[in-house]
Amino acid sequence: SNCGSPPSISNGSPGTPTSTVAGGTVTYTCNNGYQRLGSATVTCQASVSWSTTPICLAVCGSPPSISNGSPGTPTSIIQGGTVVYSCNSGYQLSGSATVVCQDSGNWSPRPNCLAICGSPPSISNGSPGIPTSTVAGGTVTYTCNNGYQLSGSPTVTCQANGSWTARPSCSPISCGNPPTIPNGSRTFTGTTFGDTAIYTCNTGYQLSGAATMICQASGSWSTAPTCPHNNSIQN
Structure with a gap:
């Protein structure tokens, strides 16, 4: 009865067996960057089969650092292990907080910690x-x-x-200086939105229209009055 060649394993290999008949043993090793799970020594059993082979798991090493945050304590640094990241005060996590040790020997993508600006500042008007x-x-x-x-x-x-x-x-918004009118004069509080201009007519002339003009949101003054001669509006 013969167990034959010892079985191959992923990311590791068997050494030379002491024999391939019942009682013979073979020692397995894992490749560099991998850690063994299970017994290194495998035995040729009386049932003419090798006992269970070990598994070689990728080693990811220490979890990577991040700016403005840090990893917690990993459950393990070999394949399947996880670690949870957190951000410093004033920063918010973007991406998955939990990072996993993958079979490639690399940790899955780590998150970013983004600065918090809070509510945008107010402005006048x-x-x-x-x-x-x-x-x-x-x-x-x-x-x-x-x-x-x-x-x-x-x-x-x-x-x-x-x-x-x-x-x-x-x-x-500026409306510029209010317009001048024939046979009249004006005084004004300013030239920007909400400012007013007040018109008066010279002696012998009578105001027609609104005496007060307003600088409007459109950037133009409201309609100017006129000062026709008193004679033209009699009768």
């Missing part, structure tokens, strides 16, 4: 939209209230240091 995200790489677009114009980039980005890039500002 305008507001941020809904951010794509409030962690590094997220963006938010600002708009100005009616009657105000944007200065600077409308899109603000959450940076890797946990701060938003410079936000824009909203300044009142």
